Amino acid sequence: MVVIRRLNCFDYPKVKKLISYLCNDDNDMLAKSLMEEPLGLLNAMMPLKFKFKSESFVLIENNEILGLVTVVCTLGNPYKINIIRLIFKENRYEIGKQLIEFVVQKIGAKGASNFVVTIDECHEELFDLFVNGCGFRQCSSEVLWKIENPMPVNTNLKFRNAQNSDAEMISELYNSEIINIFKPSLLRNKREFMEPVFSGFVPYYKKRFVMYEDKNLLCYCSITTADNLNYIIDITTNDGYEFDYDEILNSLLYEIAQKKRVFYPLIKQKKYTKTSLKFEEYLKNKGYNPIQTSHILVKDFYKPVKETSQAWQVFLLGENQIS
Numbered sequence: 001m002v003v004i005r006r007l008n009c010f011d012y013p014k015v016k017k018l019i020s021y022l023c024n025d026d027n028d029m030l031a032k033s034l035m036e037e038p039l040g041l042l043n044a045m046m047p048l049k050f051k052f053k054s055e056s057f058v059l060i061e062n063n064e065i066l067g068l069v070t071v072v073c074t075l076g077n078p079y080k081i082n083i084i085r086l087i088f089k090e091n092r093y094e095i096g097k098q099l100i101e102f103v104v105q106k107i108g109a110k111g112a113s114n115f116v117v118t119i120d121e122c123h124e125e126l127f128d129l130f131v132n133g134c135g136f137r138q139c140s141s142e143v144l145w146k147i148e149n150p151m152p153v154n155t156n157l158k159f160r161n162a163q164n165s166d167a168e169m170i171s172e173l174y175n176s177e178i179i180n181i182f183k184p185s186l187l188r189n190k191r192e193f194m195e196p197v198f199s200g201f202v203p204y205y206k207k208r209f210v211m212y213e214d215k216n217l218l219c220y221c222s223i224t225t226a227d228n229l230n231y232i233i234d235i236t237t238n239d240g241y242e243f244d245y246d247e248i249l250n251s252l253l254y255e256i257a258q259k260k261r262v263f264y265p266l267i268k269q270k271k272y273t274k275t276s277l278k279f280e281e282y283l284k285n286k287g288y289n290p291i292q293t294s295h296i297l298v299k300d301f302y303k304p305v306k307e308t309s310q311a312w313q314v315f316l317l318g319e320n321q322i323s
Contacts, residue, residue: 004102006044007034007056007068010175014065015058019087034068048110050077056085057103059095063279067095071103076191083106083117086126093129104299107232114185127295137296140272143280144232145288147265152253159251162208162220167193169217170210174236182272185298193220209252214311219243220251231256234268239275245282266291 008086015034027076043053054072058065067088076078083103088095104115117136119127130136153267159164162170172188178186204226211219220236237243249267256263267288269279283290 001061002098003060004057004099005060007058008247011058011065015043018065018068018089034070046120048073048107048112052077053298054084056268057099057106059088059099065220066092067099069096069099069103071107074192075196076194077189079113081112081115083115086117091286092134096126098131104134105135113300115294115299117297119297121293121295127297130297134299134301139298140182140270141293141295142271143172143290144292144294145269145283147249147253147267147288148289149267150253150257150263152250152257154246154254155250157211157247158213159209159219159221162193162210164194164283165193166210166217170208170220173217173220173224173238177236177239177275179272179274186296187271202212209255209307213241219222219248220250221257223252226323228260229262230264230266231260234270235279237275238272272296 005123005287018266043051044055046052051073054070056068056070056274061069068085069083069086069087072082072084074082080123081103083100086099088099108115115136117130119130121127121141131138156178167190168191171188174193175187204224205228206222206224209221209223211221216238218238218241222234235245235248235252237248254266256265267283269283269290270276273279
């Protein structure tokens with residue numbers, strides 16, 4: 001008999017067995033991090049708008065865990081759900097399909113309107129599973145470029161730390177720079193650019209910066225790291241202005257270098273923005289190397305609304321957008 005249920009603290013040996021085939025030094029660390037989630041029993045009982053941690057669900061058959069899926073609400077928009085982990089036994093794609101469909105139905109019933117997952121372009125079978133097996137659609141993609149041997153220098157750019165009071169301006173800038181065809185899926189509200197209330201539960205460190213001219217927001221940047229070694233730099237600029245990307249990157253690299261002597265910077269290129277092609281040309285001219293392309297897949301959860309006529313069934317698309 002197949003059962004899908006929430007991961008609990010007694011599953012540790014079975015989870016270790018499930019991920020042992022990964023054959024790397026990180027599988028024990030992964031198992032331990034997974035088993036920290038069931039400790040948040042309060043989080044499990046919360047409605048979506050109050051959840052502050054990720055949740056994992058397991059598929060069990062004959063008392064053996066055959067697959068696991070982990071989801072987390074988007075900070076600032078709890079009705080936008082990110083699928084951040086999917087593990088199943090080799091070539092058992094039907095297990096992955098069951099887990100994905102389970103979380104879409106279960107969390108969708110609680111009010112979630114959108115689901116998103118990012119998949120490395122080399123994982124073609126996983127891409128096929130989400131798109132052809134589970135009804136997700138490809139929206140756009142993001143590319144990470146690696147800077148070899150960074151040598152940052154200080155600049156005179158007038159950056160400052162972003163504050164919650166900047167969130168509305170950042171949201172307007174970010175949304176205005178998205179190419180129109182991608183806006184229905186990728187728009188973000190101002191709460192998604194605010195500092196999270198439960199920041200201690202976020203499994204990464206993120207620092208945000210803004211640059212103004214008079215009262216106009218010209219540039220929004222962020223530096224994110226999950227391991228204090230690899231730092232992802234994300235830059236959003238107003239396409240109505242010309243920018244010296246060397247100055248912007250040096251300012252951000254210098255910020256990292258003030259705290260870390262050894263680090264590996266990665267630059268995120270967002271393919272869905274107006275300045276993407278110009279930014280890509282700059283990165284190529286600098287000799288930076290694209291090391292990872294991730295496809296953004298989305299699924300909108302449709303909810304039936306009250307019928308106005310016996311002859312028609314009407315469906316309403318959730319108002320919240322995927323980022």
